[in-house]
Amino acid sequence: MLIKTREANNVVIFDIEGEIRRSESMQTTLHNQVKSHLDRGRRNVLLNLEGVEFIDSFGVGEILASYISTQNLGGKLKLCRISKKLLLIFQITMLTKVLDIQEDCECALESFEKA
Amino acid sequence: MANGRLEKFLNRFADVRGHEVHAALYLSGFLFLITFSFSIVKPVKESFLIGLVNPAWWPYADLATALLIGFVVALNARLLNRLPRRTYISVTILIFIGCLLVFWYAFDVYLKSLVSTPVTDSSGGIFFVWIPLAIIKTWPVCVFVFCFWSDVFIAMSVTQFWIAVNDVFDPYQGKRLVGLFVTGGLFGGIAGSSLAALMVIARLISAENLLLVCPIILLLALIMVNLIYREQQHLREAGEVEVNPVQAGARVGYWESFLSVKRSRYLLLLAATLASAMVAGSLINFQFKFAVLKIFPNAGDRTFFLAVFFLGILVISAVFHLAATGRILRSFGIRWALLVAPVLLLAGSLSVFLVSAGALLAWASLIRGGDKLFDNTISQSLRELLYIPVPADIKYKAKIFIDMFVNKFATGLGAGLYWGLYRLSGFAYKDEVVKVREIGILVVVFLGLWIVLTRAVYAEYPAVLKKDIRRKWDEGDNIVRANVDVDLTRDVFDALQSRERSTTLYLMNVFDLVRKNNLTPELKEVLGIKQDELRARSMDCLFDVGGEVLFHDLDEAIADKDLASEIDLIFLLPSYQEIMVKRLAADAGSASEVDRMDAAKLIGLMVRSPETLRFLERFLQDPSPEVVAYALRSAAVHRRAEHVPLILRQLGNPLTALEAQGTLTDYGPGVEDQLKSVLGDESEALEVRRAIPAVLARFGTQRSADILLDELARRRDDVEQELINALYKIRADRPAVRFREKQVRPELLDMIEKSYAICLSASGLAAGGGEAAGPAAEAKVALDLNVRRIFDLMTLLHPPEDIVKAYQNILKGTRKSGDYSLSLLDDLLDRELKALLFPLIENLPLEERALRMKKAMRLK
Numbered sequence: 016m017l018i019k020t021r022e023a024n025n026v027v028i029f030d031i032e033g034e035i036r037r038s039e040s041m042q043t044t045l046h047n048q049v050k051s052h053l054d055r056g057r058r059n060v061l062l063n064l065e066g067v068e069f070i071d072s073f074g075v076g077e078i079l080a081s082y083i084s085t086q087n088l089g090g091k092l093k094l095c096r097i098s099k100k101l102l103l104i105f106q107i108t109m110l111t112k113v114l115d116i117q118e119d120c121e122c123a124l125e126s127f128e129k130a
Numbered sequence: 131m132a133n134g135r136l137e138k139f140l141n142r143f144a145d146v147r148g149h150e151v152h153a154a155l156y157l158s159g160f161l162f163l164i165t166f167s168f169s170i171v172k173p174v175k176e177s178f179l180i181g182l183v184n185p186a187w188w189p190y191a192d193l194a195t196a197l198l199i200g201f202v203v204a205l206n207a208r209l210l211n212r213l214p215r216r217t218y219i220s221v222t223i224l225i226f227i228g229c230l231l232v233f234w235y236a237f238d239v240y241l242k243s244l245v246s247t248p249v250t251d252s253s254g255g256i257f258f259v260w261i262p263l264a265i266i267k268t269w270p271v272c273v274f275v276f277c278f279w280s281d282v283f284i285a286m287s288v289t290q291f292w293i294a295v296n297d298v299f300d301p302y303q304g305k306r307l308v309g310l311f312v313t314g315g316l317f318g319g320i321a322g323s324s325l326a327a328l329m330v331i332a333r334l335i336s337a338e339n340l341l342l343v344c345p346i347i348l349l350l351a352l353i354m355v356n357l358i359y360r361e362q363q364h365l366r367e368a369g370e371v372e373v374n375p376v377q378a379g380a381r382v383g384y385w386e387s388f389l390s391v392k393r394s395r396y397l398l399l400l401a402a403t404l405a406s407a408m409v410a411g412s413l414i415n416f417q418f419k420f421a422v423l424k425i426f427p428n429a430g431d432r433t434f435f436l437a438v439f440f441l442g443i444l445v446i447s448a449v450f451h452l453a454a455t456g457r458i459l460r461s462f463g464i465r466w467a468l469l470v471a472p473v474l475l476l477a478g479s480l481s482v483f484l485v486s487a488g489a490l491l492a493w494a495s496l497i498r499g500g501d502k503l504f505d506n507t508i509s510q511s512l513r514e515l516l517y518i519p520v521p522a523d524i525k526y527k528a529k530i531f532i533d534m535f536v537n538k539f540a541t542g543l544g545a546g547l548y549w550g551l552y553r554l555s556g557f558a559y560k561d562e563v564v565k566v567r568e569i570g571i572l573v574v575v576f577l578g579l580w581i582v583l584t585r586a587v588y589a590e591y592p593a594v595l596k597k598d599i600r601r602k603w604d605e606g607d608n609i610v611r612a613n614v615d616v617d618l619t620r621d622v623f624d625a626l627q628s629r630e631r632s633t634t635l636y637l638m639n640v641f642d643l644v645r646k647n648n649l650t651p652e653l654k655e656v657l658g659i660k661q662d663e664l665r666a667r668s669m670d671c672l673f674d675v676g677g678e679v680l681f682h683d684l685d686e687a688i689a690d691k692d693l694a695s696e697i698d699l700i701f702l703l704p705s706y707q708e709i710m711v712k713r714l715a716a717d718a719g720s721a722s723e724v725d726r727m728d729a730a731k732l733i734g735l736m737v738r739s740p741e742t743l744r745f746l747e748r749f750l751q752d753p754s755p756e757v758v759a760y761a762l763r764s765a766a767v768h769r770r771a772e773h774v775p776l777i778l779r780q781l782g783n784p785l786t787a788l789e790a791q792g793t794l795t796d797y798g799p800g801v802e803d804q805l806k807s808v809l810g811d812e813s814e815a816l817e818v819r820r821a822i823p824a825v826l827a828r829f830g831t832q833r834s835a836d837i838l839l840d841e842l843a844r845r846r847d848d849v850e851q852e853l854i855n856a857l858y859k860i861r862a863d864r865p866a867v868r869f870r871e872k873q874v875r876p877e878l879l880d881m882i883e884k885s886y887a888i889c890l891s892a893s894g895l896a897a898g899g900g901e902a903a904g905p906a907a908e909a910k911v912a913l914d915l916n917v918r919r920i921f922d923l924m925t926l927l928h929p930p931e932d933i934v935k936a937y938q939n940i941l942k943g944t945r946k947s948g949d950y951s952l953s954l955l956d957d958l959l960d961r962e963l964k965a966l967l968f969p970l971i972e973n974l975p976l977e978e979r980a981l982r983m984k985k986a987m988r989l990k
Binding site for chain 2 (some may be wrong): 036037038040042043044046047054055069070071072073074075076079080081083084085086087088089103107108110112113124125
């Protein structure tokens with residue numbers, strides 16, 4: 016898994032490539048990376064999952080932990096460009112009730128501004 | 131005087147901020163001039179009423195005011211709606227000036243009896259003859275008209291002042307600045323009364339001629355009002371202040387004012403409290419009048435005494451206000467400060483039954499003086515504080531109704547009661563002391579009512595305050611818990627992942643879903659499972675112990691609903707256990723990660739035995755985090771104490787930490803002591819220690835809370851955030867858990883001190899500019915995190931919902947909700963904590979914040 020970070024419109028964007036799974040993760044996990052940005056005062060986080068083919072239970076745990084940490088500080092965490100297959104699983108497991116999933120990054124960035 | 135020095139000077143009286151200096155000064159100047167003029171009008175009115183009118187007629191003045199004030203309020207509302215605010219106040223001041231000249235003329239005519247015979251001529255001189263005649267013939271109507279007018283003048287002037295305050299400042303600014311305004315008013319009163327007393331004593335001027343001083347003072351007030359609104363207009367044009375929406379859109383009718391009070395229980399109670407206080411005050415005034423009349427039958431002496439009396443009260447009020455009002459409010463809070471006036475007056479009023487005739491004037495002066503003293507100082511400030519939670523638009527309407535109508539109506543009611551007493555009980559023939567005592571019974575009743583209503587108002591106060599403070603966001607874990615079955619989600623993703631890696635693992639994960647009755651048709655479709663296949667393959671797999679499939683026919687006999695229980699039964703078979711242990715032995719030594727994952731998962735399904743536990747121990751130390759994750763879940767099933775150290779070690783690995791936390795949570799509070807010892811052991815890995823508080827928070831027991839607090843008391847910065855998060859979580863989820871103040875408070879104060887250090891360094895960095903901008907921004911972030919921790923700790927001592935709402939609104943709310951939140955904290959927290967916390971959370975310039983912090987630390 017490869018995570019690149021950039022900023023746009025006061026939003027920290029994580030462009031993730033590969034599979035978010037335990038065996039693919041490094042010692043600095045996605046949640047740790049999100050937390051370090053929160054510790055620096057950032058409050059809006061966007062996970063761009065365009066390059067993500069698969070997520071395991073560890074990956075879901077990381078996304079939920081990132082969501083909880085951001086939400087608890089009054090911030091917003093959103094997802095974008097998620098594959099149709101993953102979206103279906105997210106819907107069945109009700110993750111879509113919690114996670115704000117946008118079709119593309121531009122819409123997601125706009126939705127941060129509106130909020 | 132330069133702005134900075136002026137600000138420093140004004141800060142002696144109230145919390146005035148740099149940008150507020152001019153407006154605050156003009157407004158307190160305006161109130162100074164208003165009270166200056168009615169401090170002159172008042173003794174003239176009282177003197178004429180007492181000396182020139184029979185005591186039986188005294189109440190008519192107040193009754194007339196009570197009956198007619200409604201019309202004045204309606205007229206006032208019309209003017210207010212139709213004229214621009216600046217014009218409205220200017221026009222009414224000019225009308226008051228005209229009225230003063232007319233009354234001076236009337237009193238002058240009567241007292242000097244200038245006209246004894248009307249002279250008629252054709253040039254219109256008859257007007258100048260009949261008018262004086264009418265004044266003399268209809269006497270004392272003129273005195274009643276003057277009394278009514280002076281009541282209107284005082285009520286309207288004060289209401290106009292607060293309207294102007296409302297136009298210029300928001301409610302929270304008003305609350306901060308009320309001390310300065312009250313000071314201005316008191317000094318105005320002192321100046322007016324002093325002037326009146328000095329002029330009379332020096333026989334420079336007669337009582338009625340004092341009225342000629344007032345127009346000059348009111349002209350100065352007119353200039354002051356125009357300065358206030360001109361400055362506001364300039365600031366608005368420069369875009370430095372927003373247009374006050376209340377001022378811009380306000381259309382206040384008499385009826386709307388009445389309805390706004392009627393619709394709110396809180397405002398009704400507030401109006402009733404004020405009314406009971408005014409009735410009591412009105413009756414106390416009648417007691418005072420009897421005492422004054424008895425001692426001073428001469429009008430000149432009486433006017434002098436009254437002028438000196440009111441002056442004395444104002445001087446004492448000013449001293450009391452500067453020395454005690456703030457202290458009483460800070461020390462007792464609104465709750466008890468509200469009781470100071472009615473309780474002391476009640477005690478004083480009850481003493482009337484012990485007072486002798488000789489001490490009557492001293493007693494009456496003390497009670498009347500006390501009533502005025504409280505009214506001028508603490509009651510004034512408290513009234514403004516009690517209006518804070520009322521939305522600005524409603525407050526605006528309600529204030530007009532309460533301050534003008536209810537106030538005067540209650541005074542009239544007091545007069546009505548006195549009138550009834552006078553008419554019904556042969557009052558006129560009684561001794562003065564008896565009269566004062568009989569009125570005293572009514573006073574005691576209304577003071578009692580005042581106390582009861584005060585308690586009722588305070589009971590409503592926090593609820594009204596909180597109504598407009600809503601959560602800006604919910605806790606993330608609560609949202610997740612309410613919407614997502616986290617265990618199911620984990621099982622689904624595990625099943626999906628394992629499908630590509632191992633059939634055995636896949637089916638074991640599917641069985642987890644079956645066992646928990648979670649295998650919905652939608653999920654089956656996603657997992658690609660067909661009903662028959664599930665049954666058949668599960669059995670194939672379960673008995674696939676080395677490639678050989680046993681009991682082929684069983685799959686047809688087992689229905690889905692029985693599947694889980696049948697499998698459980700099979701797992702219990704000794705022969706099966708024996709075979710599986712062999713399989714575990716083979717997999718444990720396998721180089722294949724998938725084989726070891728299969729085995730680690732399988733242990734959770736097996737009966738506990740020394741062999742399985744030994745294998746579990748081995749898998750808990752496996753180099754593959756995937757294997758460890760499955761082993762941790764199996765460990766949660768068997769829950770053996772000897773595995774706890776291995777599980778704790780996994781807390782240090784970010785790839786398995788969440789699983790390890792879950793496993794320890796499943797172990798339950800029995801492992802609290804082991805967690806405590808690792809948490810306090812600095813030789814343990816930091817990540818392990820940091821993960822432990824979350825586990826203790828999930829236990830949520832009293833013991834867990836005590837462990838966390840003990841650890842917090844050791845003041846280790848490296849785990850502080852996690853400890854506070856966990857304590858907050860326990861407080862939010864387990865209301866039954868108790869936190870001792872003597873343990874929490876030192877930590878809270880320590881956290882505030884740390885925040886002060888950060889803030890003071892940030893203000894130093896900001897002053898450095900340029901290169902220091904980066905570190906200053908970092909300090910700001912660190913300060914924000916610390917403030918969050920302070921609020922989290924405060925939830926342990928105060929209602930968590932209130933503290934969280936206050937924090938969120940101060941951080942992200944509107945200006946109004948932020949102000950309400952500060953008021954809520956003002957009500958919730960004790961004096962020391964408020965003094966230390968407010969400089970941190972109030973919206974202040976850095977330099978000002980630093981100054982306040984240094985002051986607060988000195989006080990501490």
